[in-house]
Amino acid sequence: SLELSLELSLEFKQALMITAVSYVDKVTFTVSVDEEIVPDPQKLCDDLQESFYLIKTSVLVVEECV
Secondary structure (H helix, E strand, O other), rough: OEEEEEEEEEEEEEEEEEEEEOOOOOOEEEEEEOOOOOOHHHHHHHHHHHHHHHHHHHHHHHHHHH
């Protein structure tokens, strides 16, 4: 199991914390935000999900070309 945390501090507050936990062939992300600084956490999660999808599809395309 691999666990890592990325903390972003804005104005000395913990505005964003992303935790990733991997086990076997699954990775789970947990996102915690300060809603005063990140007013729409669902949009952040949606954007992260879309970004991971784009990364995954890009890697699959490159693997097909090799």
